[in-house]
Amino acid sequence: MVVPSPHRGSTCENGISTSLSTGNGVSERRTSRRLQKLQSQKAVPVCYKEDPVDNIEERVVRKKAKVGKQRNQNSTSAVAPIVVDNKIREDNEAVSGPKNDGCHVVAMSVGLTEVAETSAKGEKSAYALVTDTLRTFNKHYLHCVQEEERRGQQAEANRKTTKGSNCEKGNAPEKNISRRPDLKAIKQMRETNAILYTKKQIGSIPGIDIGHQFFSRAEMVVVGFHSHWLNGIDYIGETAKKDYPHYTLPIAIVIVISGQYEDDLDNCENVVYTGQGGNDLLGRKHQINDQVMRGGNLGLKNCMKQSVPVRVVRGHQSKSSYVGKVYTYDGLYQVVDYWAEKGISGYTVFKFQLKRFKGQPLLTTSQVQFINGRIPNSISEIRGLVCKDISDGQEDIPIPATNLVDDPPVAPTGKFELFPTMWGGKSANLPFCYKYFTRLHLAKGLRLPKNLPAPGCGCKDGCIDPNSCACAKLNGSDFPYVYMKRCGGSLSVNLTAARRGQEKGQDDVFKTPHKGWGVRSWDPIPSGSPVCEYIGVLRKTDELDSAAENYYVFDIDCLQTMKGLDGRQRRLRDVSIPAHMDETGDDKSESIPEFCIDAFSSGNVTRYINHSCQPNLFVQCVLSEHHNIKLARIVLFAADNIPPLQELSYDYGYGVDSVVGPDGKTRQIACYCGAPDCRKRLL
Numbered sequence: 001m002v003v004p005s006p007h008r009g010s011t012c013e014n015g016i017s018t019s020l021s022t023g024n025g026v027s028e029r030r031t032s033r034r035l036q037k038l039q040s041q042k043a044v045p046v047c048y049k050e051d052p053v054d055n056i057e058e059r060v061v062r063k064k065a066k067v068g069k070q071r072n073q074n075s076t077s078a079v080a081p082i083v084v085d086n087k088i089r090e091d092n093e094a095v096s097g098p099k100n101d102g103c104h105v106v107a108m109s110v111g112l113t114e115v116a117e118t119s120a121k122g123e124k125s126a127y128a129l130v131t132d133t134l135r136t137f138n139k140h141y142l143h144c145v146q147e148e149e150r151r152g153q154q155a156e157a158n159r160k161t162t163k164g165s166n167c168e169k170g171n172a173p174e175k176n177i178s179r180r181p182d183l184k185a186i187k188q189m190r191e192t193n194a195i196l197y198t199k200k201q202i203g204s205i206p207g208i209d210i211g212h213q214f215f216s217r218a219e220m221v222v223v224g225f226h227s228h229w230l231n232g233i234d235y236i237g238e239t240a241k242k243d244y245p246h247y248t249l250p251i252a253i254v255i256v257i258s259g260q261y262e263d264d265l266d267n268c269e270n271v272v273y274t275g276q277g278g279n280d281l282l283g284r285k286h287q288i289n290d291q292v293m294r295g296g297n298l299g300l301k302n303c304m305k306q307s308v309p310v311r312v313v314r315g316h317q318s319k320s321s322y323v324g325k326v327y328t329y330d331g332l333y334q335v336v337d338y339w340a341e342k343g344i345s346g347y348t349v350f351k352f353q354l355k356r357f358k359g360q361p362l363l364t365t366s367q368v369q370f371i372n373g374r375i376p377n378s379i380s381e382i383r384g385l386v387c388k389d390i391s392d393g394q395e396d397i398p399i400p401a402t403n404l405v406d407d408p409p410v411a412p413t414g415k416f417e418l419f420p421t422m423w424g425g426k427s428a429n430l431p432f433c434y435k436y437f438t439r440l441h442l443a444k445g446l447r448l449p450k451n452l453p454a455p456g457c458g459c460k461d462g463c464i465d466p467n468s469c470a471c472a473k474l475n476g477s478d479f480p481y482v483y484m485k486r487c488g489g490s491l492s493v494n495l496t497a498a499r500r501g502q503e504k505g506q507d508d509v510f511k512t513p514h515k516g517w518g519v520r521s522w523d524p525i526p527s528g529s530p531v532c533e534y535i536g537v538l539r540k541t542d543e544l545d546s547a548a549e550n551y552y553v554f555d556i557d558c559l560q561t562m563k564g565l566d567g568r569q570r571r572l573r574d575v576s577i578p579a580h581m582d583e584t585g586d587d588k589s590e591s592i593p594e595f596c597i598d599a600f601s602s603g604n605v606t607r608y609i610n611h612s613c614q615p616n617l618f619v620q621c622v623l624s625e626h627h628n629i630k631l632a633r634i635v636l637f638a639a640d641n642i643p644p645l646q647e648l649s650y651d652y653g654y655g656v657d658s659v660v661g662p663d664g665k666t667r668q669i670a671c672y673c674g675a676p677d678c679r680k681r682l683l
Ligand SMILES: C[S@@+](CC[C@H](N)C(=O)[O-])C[C@H]1O[C@@H](n2cnc3c(N)ncnc32)[C@H](O)[C@@H]1O
Pocket: 070, 416, 418, 514, 515, 516, 517, 518, 551, 552, 607, 608, 609, 610, 611, 612, 669, 670, 671, 672, 673, 682
């Protein structure tokens, strides 16, 4: 079983080891610890024997461009409790199914770090604040879920021991196990003053656009969008008169339409909403009492009288039962009428007719209609299909490619189609052979250091207790992202299983207007799920092709990312990196990534994932079977609950003007991520 878990770490500056101050208060992003080191060591004879450039500084600069990094520095590079089958293949070796040597996970400490999406002025946008809040909530939620799991196990153990014996008073098995970790998490958010908007707001809420999807009622509560986890109507009560002197209170501010009332009628733009109260609340949707004109009902009536807009949220069952109900904000409505009538069950109910205000973005709620388009039922139904499966049968679930941008539409070739200039204008003539790999391959001739085997954990019946699980202990006695039935098995298998649960998962690669190809999922992805591993050819970073500009290289740089996070630094004081994880004995703060994963000419779907300044994925290094952090694997995890068809993205973490091409010129690429806090430049 896998539990959706919180985003721990942050994106952006948080994950970069250091932010260089530009002197104007704006922190500058780094390209890489390694490059920084190279720059600061101009006198050091870095060995580029085959490089005709004499000047070491120029070499360094050129090298920067050669290694167009997709740094993992801005990510939460925790080593998550996931098992890696690390049988890395020789380049071109036939790809075979995953192997499991039965080794276990090594998890390494990470801290809990909040998100830090900052605008150029250093202020967080409302969107980033919402994201922060939801990630913090999910962090609490995960811990509460884990606590419940443990309590459940304990209760089960108690039940077994007391079975058959006289159940004396005081020895009775634990009853009333709470199944509401969400409510516990809300409580913790309240106790830590982490609720975003504590004052109830009339009308729209900053950072929540129409179409925003909440993945639970609790998420709405912690943002301050709807302050009650159960009631349909949230209203400002009479006690708040001081804060709302111009209104007759109560006034309703938001309603949730979730099909809980048998009398509701929902025609999307026009809604007949049944007032609150008198419902049996047991999910049978029956009225068992008369409703009374007070509280939320009176609030809606007062909205009508005072023309106060009401936010409307619709709850609908997600296509994925793994995610459950999803709540979509559908915009502002006005209450245009109300009346009392005898409902279907014979009790008095109040009816409120609401009409959607004109001029708002189109409604997005429907069982199959989502923000960015319609989810197809099958591959053959996809609009703009240009390739049925870019993996050519290698992935269990085909990955189609769609192109609604080009005319005529073309399929992805794997060739870098976006920037012919980087090939001196010769991109069209380049012979290109892109191979889809599902597993890491070794570059030809690459000698790997001898890896020490990882003992793994000895948990039986699942890794439940982070205080006893050896993997969790290495992670600061915490399961950072997902709970696995057991920290064993193959990484690739587990990633798929973890993400997709019982569901059939589906991704596609799609052509974007300005970023080349991108990736999205047709299924909702719960926060904290592993999404995909960065696959390509494992190389030595200093053996990358110096003539090519390669934007598909990922440095394996666990330490850098770990060091860069506040929370992680905090945590590292408690849980230092075990000495056996790095047999080099290097000073870790100064160590530079020795290996990288190059997905330029071969890789999996992850190579198509674009950058965003406000991403929904983050990067973690994962260790398994061995404890050598230089050879950790790179896995992208969901930072948020990701709705279907939302483009997947992570923060590449390039510093502006940090990449120089082989021609010595600074590379500039505008960022088209579209995030409210976009930094405008990818490079
Ligand atoms: C690893 S590739 C990502 C896949 C790429 N879109 C493709 O079609 O192969 C990285 C390159 O994609 C483009 N890209 C990624 N994110 C972008 C963004 N937010 N804005 C503009 N270009 C982006 C840049 O050219 C970048 O160098």
